[in-house]
Amino acid sequence: MKTEILMPSLSPTMEEGSLAKWYVSPGDKVKPGDIIADIETDKALMEYESIEEGTIVELIVKEGTENIKVNSLIAIIETEGIEEINIRKVDNIKKIEPISIDNNEEVLSEEDNLDSADTTVEETKRLNKETTENQVVNELTVREAINNAIAEEMRLDEDVFLMGEEVGEYQGAYKVSQGLLEEFGAERVIDTPITEHGFTGLAVGAAFTGIRPIVEFMTFNFAMQALDQIINSAAKTNYMSGGQINCPIVFRGPNGAAARVAAQHSQDFASLYASIPGLKVIQPFSAEDAKGLLKSAIRENNPVVFLENEILYGKSFPVNIDSEQVIPIGKAKIISTGQDVTIISYGIGMMHTLDADKKLKELGISADIIDLRTIRPIDFDVIIESVKKTNRCVTVEESFPVCSVGSYIGSQIMIRAFDYLDAPVLNCTGKDVPMPYAENLEKAALITADEIVFSVKQVLYKD
Amino acid sequence: MKNTSVSKKELFELYHKMLLIRRFEEKAGQLYGMGHIGGFCHLYIGQEAVVVGIDSIKENGDQNITSYRDHGHMLACGMDPKMVMAELTGRFTGYSKGKGGSMHMFSKSEGFYGGHGIVGAQVPIGAGIAFANKYKKNKRVCFTYFGEGAANQGQVYEAFNMASLWKLPVVFVIENNQYAMGTSMVRASSTEEMFARGLAFNIPGKAVNGMNVLDVAKEAARAADHCRAGKGPFILEMKTYRYRGHSMSDPAKYRTREEVQKVREEKDPIDTLRSILIEEHKVSEKEFKETDAEIKGIVTEASDFALNSPEPDIKELWTDVYAG
Numbered sequence: 001m002k003t004e005i006l007m008p009s010l011s012p013t014m015e016e017g018s019l020a021k022w023y024v025s026p027g028d029k030v031k032p033g034d035i036i037a038d039i040e041t042d043k044a045l046m047e048y049e050s051i052e053e054g055t056i057v058e059l060i061v062k063e064g065t066e067n068i069k070v071n072s073l074i075a076i077i078e079t080e081g082i083e084e085i086n087i088r089k090v091d092n093i094k095k096i097e098p099i100s101i102d103n104n105e106e107v108l109s110e111e112d113n114l115d116s117a118d119t120t121v122e123e124t125k126r127l128n129k130e131t132t133e134n135q136v137v138n139e140l141t142v143r144e145a146i147n148n149a150i151a152e153e154m155r156l157d158e159d160v161f162l163m164g165e166e167v168g169e170y171q172g173a174y175k176v177s178q179g180l181l182e183e184f185g186a187e188r189v190i191d192t193p194i195t196e197h198g199f200t201g202l203a204v205g206a207a208f209t210g211i212r213p214i215v216e217f218m219t220f221n222f223a224m225q226a227l228d229q230i231i232n233s234a235a236k237t238n239y240m241s242g243g244q245i246n247c248p249i250v251f252r253g254p255n256g257a258a259a260r261v262a263a264q265h266s267q268d269f270a271s272l273y274a275s276i277p278g279l280k281v282i283q284p285f286s287a288e289d290a291k292g293l294l295k296s297a298i299r300e301n302n303p304v305v306f307l308e309n310e311i312l313y314g315k316s317f318p319v320n321i322d323s324e325q326v327i328p329i330g331k332a333k334i335i336s337t338g339q340d341v342t343i344i345s346y347g348i349g350m351m352h353t354l355d356a357d358k359k360l361k362e363l364g365i366s367a368d369i370i371d372l373r374t375i376r377p378i379d380f381d382v383i384i385e386s387v388k389k390t391n392r393c394v395t396v397e398e399s400f401p402v403c404s405v406g407s408y409i410g411s412q413i414m415i416r417a418f419d420y421l422d423a424p425v426l427n428c429t430g431k432d433v434p435m436p437y438a439e440n441l442e443k444a445a446l447i448t449a450d451e452i453v454f455s456v457k458q459v460l461y462k463d
Numbered sequence: 464m465k466n467t468s469v470s471k472k473e474l475f476e477l478y479h480k481m482l483l484i485r486r487f488e489e490k491a492g493q494l495y496g497m498g499h500i501g502g503f504c505h506l507y508i509g510q511e512a513v514v515v516g517i518d519s520i521k522e523n524g525d526q527n528i529t530s531y532r533d534h535g536h537m538l539a540c541g542m543d544p545k546m547v548m549a550e551l552t553g554r555f556t557g558y559s560k561g562k563g564g565s566m567h568m569f570s571k572s573e574g575f576y577g578g579h580g581i582v583g584a585q586v587p588i589g590a591g592i593a594f595a596n597k598y599k600k601n602k603r604v605c606f607t608y609f610g611e612g613a614a615n616q617g618q619v620y621e622a623f624n625m626a627s628l629w630k631l632p633v634v635f636v637i638e639n640n641q642y643a644m645g646t647s648m649v650r651a652s653s654t655e656e657m658f659a660r661g662l663a664f665n666i667p668g669k670a671v672n673g674m675n676v677l678d679v680a681k682e683a684a685r686a687a688d689h690c691r692a693g694k695g696p697f698i699l700e701m702k703t704y705r706y707r708g709h710s711m712s713d714p715a716k717y718r719t720r721e722e723v724q725k726v727r728e729e730k731d732p733i734d735t736l737r738s739i740l741i742e743e744h745k746v747s748e749k750e751f752k753e754t755d756a757e758i759k760g761i762v763t764e765a766s767d768f769a770l771n772s773p774e775p776d777i778k779e780l781w782t783d784v785y786a787g
Contacts, residue, residue, distance in 0.1 A: 161598070187598070193628070198587045198621020205528075205591020208576055211598055232581050233588060239783045240567035242560035245576065246786030277784050301786040 003052055005075040007061075007068045010041050013259045013310055017041045018066040019074060028056045030077070037074070054079035138320070143313040145287035146176050146252075149294035150214060152323045154184055157212065160298055163190040163203060164216030164253070173218045174254060174313055200226035200251070204233045207249040207303075214298060217253035220269050220307060234303040235278030250297045255283070255307035256348055256398050257446060263434035266442075268399035270347070273305040274376040275403070280329055281376040283307040285350035287317035289373050292327025300329065307375075309348045332379035334386070338366030341456050342386040344409060345396035346372040349428075349447065353396045356452035365456060375405055383409065384416050391422040392459040396452055401429040423459040428452050469677065471744040477519060477676050478740060479754060481511040481733050484535045486762045487544055488707075491534065491551055495711045499770060500551045503580075504565045507535035509706035512732035513638055514539035516679025517606055520687060524601065526574040528589040529608035531566035532705075533578045536608065540573045544765040554772035561775040562783065576605075583609060583616030586635070590622040593633035593696075604690045606683075608636045611657050611700075612643020620664075623696070627664040630695035634686045635661070637698065638673065640705040645717040658700035666696050673701030674730045677739075704730070 007017065020038040024030060030050045037048040054077045061074040068074065140148070154160045161184075166173045168181040168191040181189040192199040196217065203213040217223040223230065230251060238246045257266035274281045280302055284290040290308070297304035321327070335350070336357065345353040350371050357367055368386040372378060387393050393413055395406030406427035413425050431445045457463065488506045495504050507514075510532075518539040521527075529536045537547050542558065550557025550568050558568045566580040576592060579585040589607025596603040613619065614637055626633050637657045641648050648655060658668035667689070671682045679701065686697035704726045708715045740746040 193621075193624055195621040195624065197618045198590075198625060201584060201587025201618060202591035202594055202622065202625055205576070205588035205593075206595040206598065207591075208588065209526075209592055209595040209599075211595050228581055228584060229587070233579070233584055237567075237569070237577070238786050240559055240563040241569035241577070241783075242558065242562055243783040243786065244559070244571050245569050248786075280785075 001079050002057060003054070003077050003079045004073050005036070005050075005052075005077055007070050007072050007074050008039060008048060009070040010039060010046050012261050014041050014070060016067045016069045019061050019063060019068060020045060022059055022063050024056045024059075024075075026056050026058055030054065030056060050077070052077050052079050138318055139316050140287045140291070140319045141314055141316050142284075142287045142290050142308070143174065143176055145291035145317075145319060146294055146308065147178060147180070148323075149291045149298070150177070151180060151183065153295055153298040154180070154188060157298075158188075159211040160214065161188040161190065161211070162214045162216060163192055163199060165192055165194055165218050167191060167216050172216075174310060176308075176313070177216065196222050196225040197229065200229040201233065203249060204229050204247060207234070207247045208237065208245050210248070212248045212250075212298060214250045214252060217251065219265060219310075220253055220255040221265050221267065223251065223253070223269075230273075230279070230303070230305070231276050235276050238302070239278060246301050247303045248301045250294070250300075250304045250306055252294070252297075252306035253308060254310040254313070256309050256311075257430075257435060257442075258310040260437060260439065260442060261435075262437040266435035268307070268347070268397065268430070269305075270307055270375045270397065271399050271403055271405045271408075273307075274378075274405060274408075276376075278303065279376060280304045280374070281307070282329060282374050283309075283347035284373055285312065285347055285371055287315070288319040288321055289327055289333070289371070291319060292321050292325060293329065293373060295326040296329050299326065304329070307347065312348055312351070327373075330374045330377045330379060332382040333371045333373055334382065335369040335371050336367070338368050338390070340365045340367060340390060341392040341394060341459060342368045342370065342383070342390045343394050343396060343452070343456070344370045344372060344383060344406070346375060346405070347398065349396040349398055352447055352449050352452060355449035356396075356456070359449060359453050360456055363453075363457075363462075365460065367456070372405075378405075378409065378412075380412060380416065383413065387413055387417050388420045391420055393421075393425045394428060394452065394455045394459060395425065396428045396447060398430050398447060401427060401432050404429050423461065426455040426459055428455050471740070471746070473519075474736065474740055474744065475746070475754075477515055477680075478733070478736050479758070480515045480518070480539055481676065481736065482754065483544070483758050483761060484508075484511045484515070484538050485733060486758050487538060487548070487765065488534060490762045490766055491548070492707070492711065494548075494552065494766065494769075500565065501553065502564055502566075503531065504551070504711045505532040505709065506707040506711075507532055507705070509726070509732075510638060510640060510673070510701075510703045511535060512676040512679050512736075513636070513673045513701045513703055514608075516676040517634075517636065517683040519676075519680045520684040521606070522603070522687075524574065524603045525606065525687075526576055526589075526592050526596075526603065527606040527608065528576040528585045528592065529578070530582065530585055530610060530613065531578070531580050532610070533566065533568060537568060537570070537573075537575055537578075540570075540575050542568075542570050542573050542575060544761055545768040548765040548769040549772050552769040552772075553774060554769055555775040555779070556768070556772040560779055560783070562779065583613040583619055585609060586613065586616070586619045587622040587625075589635075590626045590631055590633050590696075593626065593631035593690075594629065596632050597629070602632075602691055604632045604634060604687050606634050606636055608638055610643060611637055611639040611641070611648050612646070612651065614657055614660055615643075615651060619660075623661050623664045623666055626696040627661070627666050630693060632690035632693075633696045634683065634690060635666075635696060635698045636683075637700045638703055639700055640703050642705070642709070642717065644709040645713070645715075647717065656700075658698055661696070661698045666698055668698035668700060670700045670702060673703035674732045674735065676732060676736055
């Protein structure tokens with residue numbers, strides 16, 4: 001009996017991966033537990049074991065093949081039995097296209113939204129790339145951009161170091177810190193025990209002396225254990241000491257919903273941190289912003305909460321800044337200009353916003369699209385100027401609706417531009433429920449481009 | 464202070480510092496009662512030998528960090544009593560421009576990193592200061608103080624683990640004054656041997672008579688040597704006692720007046736040192752009286768300075784939220 005061996009799914013967000021190495025050839029006999037291949041994902045290089053006993057008939061996918069969709073056929077094995085099965089063709093292999101935020105036509109479509117965050121072989125080569133010669137790299141994934149920002153700043157300043165769980169020898173739970181241990185050594189790329197409250201406090205103490213820790217949380221869900229140190233110690237000490245003791249520290253890591261990891265691992269903490277005086281809060285969307293803003297965050301003399309996104313890690317963007325350039329904290333970016341409505345978003349909300357914008361264009365609606373990039377402090381100058389032009393505003397974010405970033409922006413627009421408004425400001429947010437696990441419920445809990453289009457039509461009083 | 468042959472002059476300095484803390488705290492209690500000090504105010508009376516003994520063996524650049532019961536620590540490390548009292552009374556001339564108060568005071572120049580209001584939070588922060596010492600290879604030691612109550616916080620053990628794993632130069636000083644607010648140690652802790660709390664992490668520990676400043680100094684010097692030799696952290700359990708309530712608003716119903724009185728009469732750290740000065744160094748009553756007068760002057764000056772200082776300008780509300 002011929003049995004299919006399919007590309008396995010090895011992480012919650014994995015939709016495709018690379019076949020790094022075959023350990024078997026046609027004719028080889030295998031039994032359950034034998035390693036037959038290495039599969040590469042964003043998490044790690046994983047050994048793939050056979051669950052069948054039999055003889056390898058054919059390897060469908062060649063060694064080194066990238067972007068192999070989960071569940072596509074990679075090999076055929078002859079096992080005990082007589083029944084023949086139909087063999088499917090490998091037809092799912094798809095190239096990841098770069099996202100251009102200057103040209104919405106090339107922006108992600110909705111079906112790409114949950115694309116794999118896995119690394120490709122090309123990306124791996126570019127990770128930790130030397131950019132000391134000031135060359136402008138034209139296209140980077142968000143993961144590469146963050147990695148490059150850390151590496152560049154660590155080269156510039158010996159007081160900058162990275163600490164967190166699995167940042168060193170494991171090369172980062174999401175491969176963001178890949179190659180840093182090799183370049184900077186274990187004194188500056190520090191693997192911590194699983195002890196968020198403790199290592200966050202320890203890093204805060206180190207920062208009080210003037211050195212500059214970058215604390216990686218494997219996800220911001222785990223930073224909940226360290227909230228006291230982030231809020232009570234890092235954010236407040238400069239004030240409580242009358243300006244004597246500042247805390248130059250970056251707290252960074254993935255934030256927000258990934259895919260199918262349910263309530264305790266899927267939430268956007270932007271509005272929570274943004275309510276704390278003493279913190280600065282950044283949530284970038286594009287790779288260029290991730291790089292330029294992280295470099296600013298590392299040079300910042302105050303604690304910065306830098307919220308990344310697992311789904312965005314693998315997305316490619318044009319990057320037109322060199323190793324000398326930074327992007328200032330607190331400045332929003334106008335992504336495209338229009339007349340009818342202002343749409344304000346940040347982080348992964350921008351992905352849905354840009355998708356919605358394509359649909360709005362088809363409806364003849366033109367929007368000012370503002371990527372906040374920094375959530376604290378918010379760039380209200382750009383917002384108010386835009387709203388005074390369009391007279392209508394929709395905010396888009398992934399977080400919960402109560403006390404959301406959008407609700408604050410709405411109140412500020414009401415205070416600062418009340419006479420210019422032709423409609424109430426509407427907030428598109430995640431639903432007011434803990435994130436469910438079931439695929440259909442999860443989809444319903446998240447914001448969608450269609451909801452944004454619906455809200456825009458509402459503020460324009462269109463049906 | 465590393466050897467037993469301590470000179471009269473050195474002993475008198477210790478006496479002077481302990482008495483300064485005692486009189487300063489008595490004055491603070493008085494000012495609290497008069498409404499000049501607000502909020503929480505935790506007095507250090509009874510525990511003076513701990514900080515004074517440890518400070519006597521510190522080397523240049525060594526740091527210290529503690530909880531909210533921090534006035535004694537600040538005076539011991541050489542911070543100006545006038546500015547401490549000004550901060551207690553919420554004046555602009557205080558160490559934090561009046562924005563920190565009793566529990567949140569700092570002096571980077573004296574290596575004092577606070578003054579922390581959350582029980583136990585200063586322990587990983589202290590380990591982090593020690594981490595920075597190791598990172599900068601500067602041979603400094605961070606003395607990280609906390610009470611036996613804080614010793615039950617989880618983050619203390621997270622800090623112990625990392626401090627031992629990475630051999631950080633930190634002396635964990637557990638000031639065991641026997642009561643965590645109103646709860647005696649036996650009612651809150653499964654074991655009474657606080658010095659042994661680091662054994663699971665391979666951190667050596669020692670119990671010390673925290674009412675005797677010379678014992679404190681001797682064991683602190685050993686602990687600091689251990690750290691400076693690159694052997695990692697050390698735990699000192701200072702057996703001590705606080706005479707006053709947990710804070711000013713504590714009615715102290717959890718212990719008898721007789722219990723407090725017995726400690727004051729039999730173990731008081733200042734009286735103990737006074738006896739040594741009289742017996743071994745023949746210090747005269749006149750010398751003690753001169754010292755008393757001098758300290759009274761310092762405390763009165765601190766109090767006058769504080770009460771005559773202005774409150775922070777209202778514009779200070781908006782400054783120092785962020786560093787420049």
